[in-house]
Amino acid sequence: MILTHREWNFNIEIEGLNTIIIENPKLYRRILMDIDNQLSGLEGGFTLINELKEVKISSELYLVRSPFLISINDKKIINKLYAELKGDVISSEFDRFQELERSILSFVNEIIFNNSIGLEVDCSIEIEDIFKLTGVKFCEDTGKDIIERLLEHALIVQDYLMPSAIVYLNTRSLFSDIEWCDFTKELSVRNINAIFIERYGGAVSKLIEKRYTIDEDLCEIY
Template sequence: MKLVSSDFSFQLELEESKVNLLIIENPIIFSKIILELLKQSEGNEGRFVLSQEGKVLKIEDNIFCIINPLELDFNQKNIITKLYSRLKEEIINTELLLENNSIYADIFQYIQKVIDTISYPLTYKADMEPNALFKLLNVKFEEVQESLVERIIDYIKIMQQILGKKIVVLVNIKAYLSINELEQLYREAAYQKLNLIILESHLSSSLNNEVRYIIDKDLCEIY
């Protein structure tokens, strides 16, 4: 895959074995690029184009951004909606369907018994979607106490496996993680077949598998 912008000359070649490190020393351009990628990852129009073998891909289907790794939301609405859809498919397409129907029959029978104890006319919905049960029981991802790099790894796994995202943009992540932790993150991303784009506001030491691009304060592009 390839990510380009009509505002710049650089082309980010997205390969699983490489990490694209984009260093933007001009604060205005740094903010502009982050906002542009964030906006497009949420489905809005923008100047970045993602393609694969000449075919343009939807950025919102493939890219997600981590702006602040300290505030990762494992249970945001779009994740939970997709999770419930996946769980529902498992029920419908496996032997769980018979058990599911039996449980619902018991629930409706119990509700009818409760209703019969009251002399008022009552009604209820006589069918139940699995999603209603998931919501009732507040099914969600458990957020365990982990190191920051472990939380980031768990989060990107969820984004890939539940939402199908293939590319993660991390902003100033080197301010949060040690070199060993970065190497751990890079290894896990490669294992999960995820593409990493690292946006940094200043030059720092590069790791072995990073491909570095620089936009300096005078907007000169250095590769």
């Protein structure tokens, strides 16, 4: 799978870790706007090719706009979690679920029976409704260091959403050089593909990180 943009001349293979440093501020703003728009399903300058066919960026990449806004309980992840739990119920606890469903519907019908306004209930309860009602979610410690949270988030995104790559914006500056090497090494060991779009560079994780630079004069270095 190859990612490119109409404003540069190189192709990025969606495999392993890639860092794109854009020192020209005008181009940097354009790139951020395009990746944000296209991951929201809108038009932009990026093209993603898989086996000679263009594919939607929004269906293949997962965007982390800010490390401080991440949550392992965002809607997409939770929906996948509920689907997994639903499968567990169907395979081993479906009889118990049907018993619970009958009990809940019977209770609700008793409550509304004497109401002066005509009321009715749906004929069934979806399995996912039980998890939503009880607020099932991942345990999330927002007091953790942001770097620990980034790694935890990456692991859960990969396990539940399985994107072709996670795209990070403005992340490198949060790390010391040693922390960066440890973080990228962990991503590599877990086979998580990542693209880091940065304004400025820093130390490179040798052997596992590919770097592309567009300088102030729009010259490309890679």
